[in-house]
Amino acid sequence: VSERPYAVLHLDELERVETSSGPELRPVRRRLGFGALGVNCWTAHAVGDRVIEEHREPDGPEELYAVVTGRATFTLGDETIDAPPGTLVSAPPGVLRGAIAAEPETTVLALGAPAGEPYVPLSWEEVYAAEGMRRRGDLDGARCTLRELVEACPDQWQGFYNLACFESLAGETDKALDALRRAVELNAEPVREYAADDEDFDSIRTDPRFEEALA
């Protein structure tokens, strides 16, 4: 979307990005360039599928969810909430929250920003955007997006880890290993766990430097 003074978009036009946690991410904030708060939709296709990952946001944003289509069953702390369209669920940082689809094609709008400080777009949005590009065959676009991310967020391992994956897929072994080493420096435990059976590294796994990078 260009820097026009305004933009219009329909739910049906939003990209669908598969995620490791189950629901499809439908990026809104990033697509529109909205700078004030986080806004995304999450969609689950079948009854019983997860539509909001169970998680907390310790020291993170205040979050508000709005059920847009279908119906969801939310958990909020110890509470279970039946949530037809038009239901709002407020989840402060630290409170465990999650939701399961109670009807097919359930979509939940998720809003979030921290209290008392400026909103900064979160790095996972870029990681998923890059993943979407890769699935569409735009590996160069994906690598470019993650290079920009690690430059903007040099202390977050997720960006380096995913960049390592995509450099590996692109046959850029040295760049993949550099990114993997940096990811290990930042947070070794999850990087070693994910890298152990990540197919993206198949082309460099036999390189002795791969094991060294994870050591």
Add this chain to the structure above:
Amino acid sequence: VSLAGSASIDELDAIPVSHGLVWHPIRRRFDIRGFGVNAYTAEEVGGQVVEEHDESRLEHQELYVVLQGRATFTLDGETIDAPAGTFVFVRDPAVTRVAISEEDGTTVLALGGKPGEAFRVSAWEAMFAAIPAARAERWDEAIALHEEALRESPGSAPLLYNLACMEARGRRHLDALVHLRRAVELDPKFGALAARDSDLAAIRREPGFPA
């Protein structure tokens, strides 16, 4: 920290504002401090679901989400058909925007904030929240809502002006003069408004009424 909980939009307060617009306060309900969020419905088809305004004063970007029904948005003169599921993003705060309900039950969620700055609760929320009390001439209640907001936004000229109006109607003339003078100092346009505002009739002949 915001409050954990849930509510249907139908269960929220429904405060008629003007031009058929009904405000459903969400941010206030959950005491969300990180961003602005409210819902709007119309009293009937043809009523406003986004009041005509721009965001030049607060410099907010706003995102409107049509949750139910259908609305017609007008953005700087361009008309946009917006069925349920439409996102209308107004990047430029200077854009004049308004939306009209085209179907019964049309509901619009409005999200906003200023990029790069921590969100601050907007003074207009207290002014809207005080409408039912003011219409019922419960002046002490209306004044208390304004005073509470003034503690967060002491430099808000519209809030000070509105507070002065409530105080004038509630026979707190000295307080009204103090707040009116402060509002006019901050934004001289309120001087011209005060000269013809019936809410201020009771204090217009008092010494110190801004010329």
